Amino acid sequence: MTTFKAIVIEKGEGGTKAALTDFDEANLMEGDVTVAVEYSALNYKDGLAVTGKAPVVRRFPMIAGIDFAGTVESSSNPAWKPGDKVVLDGWGTGETHLGAYAAKSRVKGEWLVPLPATMSTRDAMAIGTAGYTAMLAVMALERHGLTPASGPVVVSGAAGGVGSVAVAVLSKLGFTVHAVTGRLQEADFLKGLGASEIVDRAELSGPAKPLAKERWAGGVDVAGSTTLANMLSMTRYGGAVAACGLAAGMDLPTSVAPFILRGVCLYGIDSVMCPIGRRKEAWKRLETDLDRQKLAALTTEISLPEVFEVAPRILKGQVRGRIVVKIR
Numbered sequence: 001m002t003t004f005k006a007i008v009i010e011k012g013e014g015g016t017k018a019a020l021t022d023f024d025e026a027n028l029m030e031g032d033v034t035v036a037v038e039y040s041a042l043n044y045k046d047g048l049a050v051t052g053k054a055p056v057v058r059r060f061p062m063i064a065g066i067d068f069a070g071t072v073e074s075s076s077n078p079a080w081k082p083g084d085k086v087v088l089d090g091w092g093t094g095e096t097h098l099g100a101y102a103a104k105s106r107v108k109g110e111w112l113v114p115l116p117a118t119m120s121t122r123d124a125m126a127i128g129t130a131g132y133t134a135m136l137a138v139m140a141l142e143r144h145g146l147t148p149a150s151g152p153v154v155v156s157g158a159a160g161g162v163g164s165v166a167v168a169v170l171s172k173l174g175f176t177v178h179a180v181t182g183r184l185q186e187a188d189f190l191k192g193l194g195a196s197e198i199v200d201r202a203e204l205s206g207p208a209k210p211l212a213k214e215r216w217a218g219g220v221d222v223a224g225s226t227t228l229a230n231m232l233s234m235t236r237y238g239g240a241v242a243a244c245g246l247a248a249g250m251d252l253p254t255s256v257a258p259f260i261l262r263g264v265c266l267y268g269i270d271s272v273m274c275p276i277g278r279r280k281e282a283w284k285r286l287e288t289d290l291d292r293q294k295l296a297a298l299t300t301e302i303s304l305p306e307v308f309e310v311a312p313r314i315l316k317g318q319v320r321g322r323i324v325v326k327i328r
């Protein structure tokens with residue numbers, strides 16, 4: 001029997017329980033590529049899964065962890081060979097397919113993206129699913145036609161994972177970025193990432209008017225609920241908001257006014273089932289459009305056992321930037 005350490009979630013009578021245990025390699029699920037996992041990340045969804053605060057996991061036992069970067073150990077898929085460096089985000093990993101908080105993962109080759117040439121596996125997971133989602137959101141705004149000349153853009157949850165990468169990427173692309181945060185003490189951190197103005201989260205957390213003063217050409221939202229509703233009602237004529245999260249809530253108490261009176265567009269961003277072509281594009285863009293020094297400034301590394309301590313904190317909005325998890 002070959003075993004390795006993994007964070008395994010089991011279902012019991014009182015709910016789910018996560019523990020660091022020895023996992024038998026023979027119990028890995030089907031897949032045509034086995035990867036030696038080097039780094040994973042702690043994303044908001046990982047926090048939900050490990051604490052059991054939301055029903056993210058839909059198969060038990062489950063190895064937690066929705067993303068990894070590592071080296072192909074064996075492959076019967078012609079696209080991959082031993083030694084290839086790869087990245088995986090989503091596709092149900094850590095939800096329906098055994099996940100990333102383990103020394104090994106067996107997955108479908110078609111889920112994998114090549115590690116960008118100038119990135120280390122640690123860089124890739126410092127970016128992780130949150131950073132790749134931020135890039136998908138930026139790409140949606142670009143497809144809409146937004147450019148730095150369109151006017152300032154806003155990012156909510158700016159001190160969190162998606163938000164901090166979105167601020168860094170948008171500022172590198174030349175946008176004027178307004179960063180919304182509930183942690184005004186992080187103003188210097190956010191300015192260091194490229195934000196030119198800091199907006200107190202409280203300004204966007206009350207009930208939204210159908211239309212409010214036009215402030216931004218576009219935005220990236222991780223919060224949902226009244227935050228997204230306010231962003232929509234403050235978006236300039238013809239602008240767009242890319243929505244990817246629910247840190248404030250699943251609801252969206254808005255009206256059709258921004259859409260029918262200002263032609264505002266709302267783009268939905270999903271990282272889990274995103275088609276492979278767009279994933280590859282996002283990872284290529286992250287190679288060039290995210291300053292590595294800024295990435296280093298927003299990254300904290302933890303070990304696998306430390307996931308248990310940090311998981312509840314990410315749900316409380318207490319984590320700054322990105323958490324990379326060293327697996328081996």
Ligand code: NDP
Pocket residue numbers: 043044045129130133156157158159160161162163180181182183201205222223227243244245246247248249269270271272314315316317318319321
């Ligand atoms: P983080 O916890 O790192 O960041 C979330 C941030 O949201 C917090 O740091 C905080 O930032 C802000 N926030 C927290 N509570 C509230 C609130 N009540 N109102 C407004 N803002 C709040 O999480 P991630 O960045 O990893 O993920 C952010 C969201 O995006 C999550 O909901 C996650 O599920 C979602 N997500 C979705 C994906 C997709 O495929 N659609 C992929 C990845 C993430 P601050 O202190 O600066 O205000």
